[in-house]
Amino acid sequence: MELKDIKKFTLIINGIILVLVFMLAAFFVYCKATFLIWFSIPTALVYVIGYFLIRKDRLEIYTRVVYFWLTLYMCLCTVFLGYRMGFHLYCMSMIPISFYAEFMADKLGKKKLNAFATSGAVAFCYLVSTGYSAANGAVYEVDTTVRDLVWTMNSVITISFMIFYSKLVLSMIGDYEKKLKDVAHKDRLTGLYNRHFMMDEIEKAYKSDKTAFVIMSDIDNFKKINDQYGHNAGDYILVSIANIMREACSDIIVSRWGGEEFLILVSGKEEDQVLAGIEKLRKNIESEDFVFEDRHIKVTITAGVAARTKGQSIDNWISDADNKLYTGKNTGKNKVVF
Structure with a gap:
């Protein structure tokens, strides 16, 4: 009160x-x-x-x-x-x-x-x-x-x-x-769920009979944005991306995994729905006009998508998404890799 x-x-x-x-x-x-x-x-x-x-x-x-x-x-x-x-x-x-x-x-x-x-x-x-x-x-x-x-x-x-x-x-x-x-479950800057909370949700999804996907996404060239426009601009981009993800992914769980990385958990959806959704998110961010202190900043993201497979550990599941993210990073960025 x-x-x-x-x-x-x-x-x-x-x-x-x-x-x-x-x-x-x-x-x-x-x-x-x-x-x-x-x-x-x-x-x-x-x-x-x-x-x-x-x-x-x-x-x-x-x-x-x-x-x-x-x-x-x-x-x-x-x-x-x-x-x-x-x-x-x-x-x-x-x-x-x-x-x-x-x-x-x-x-x-x-x-x-x-x-x-x-x-x-x-x-x-x-x-x-x-x-x-x-x-x-x-x-x-x-x-x-x-x-x-x-x-x-x-x-x-x-x-x-x-x-x-x-x-x-x-x-x-x-x-x-x-x-x-x-306070315990959310990231202070972006308001998204934090890594600790997301791990609990991933464990639940891992044990569930429903289909489950983790999507590791990363803001492309984020260090350059910080260097060129300043850390306040970097924070603005993080918050803006978080807001776009929150609106676009209202029915799934989005977290700030660390730094400029975001982890998304999708349960109960088919592969084509997941890929279409994350591709739409990528395009929305690419087309968004980010303006900080009258300066226009071009922002894109790269994402790696990994489906849960039988016999795979949680760590390997997340690592699979992370590896696909870096495959995308090393092959041009601004893309979704599955």
């Missing part, structure tokens, strides 16, 4: 809490809970100020202020209206959020909230307020029917929030796991 997404999410939560404060203020009027009615005014101001803190990217200050005030607010509601109302339940939902806030602050390079200390403080306030209420009773007595209704409402809200929060955390974990896999 990016900073802008966190801000948007926090603004929504802040708005929801502010609405709840006004709703509870109306409920306090019904209960004739004078102290809580007046206390709702600074509480509402806290969330109005919170809106500006969020907009100014002061999320660390906002988090601390809200945690302090929300804990105080719920404890006072518990003391004045009794623990049977269920306001203390909100304190329990704040504990896991503190760990989420600490995690996100660390990811964004912000000052971290001490989740253990915060959780301990919230739990302490929870125990003190409920213990006091259980021992001394509510300051403002409320009809039992209303009390039970509010307890049910607070329970439903707390449980619903915890379900939503758990879903959010799982989704976040899934996103981070995907990003980690991308």
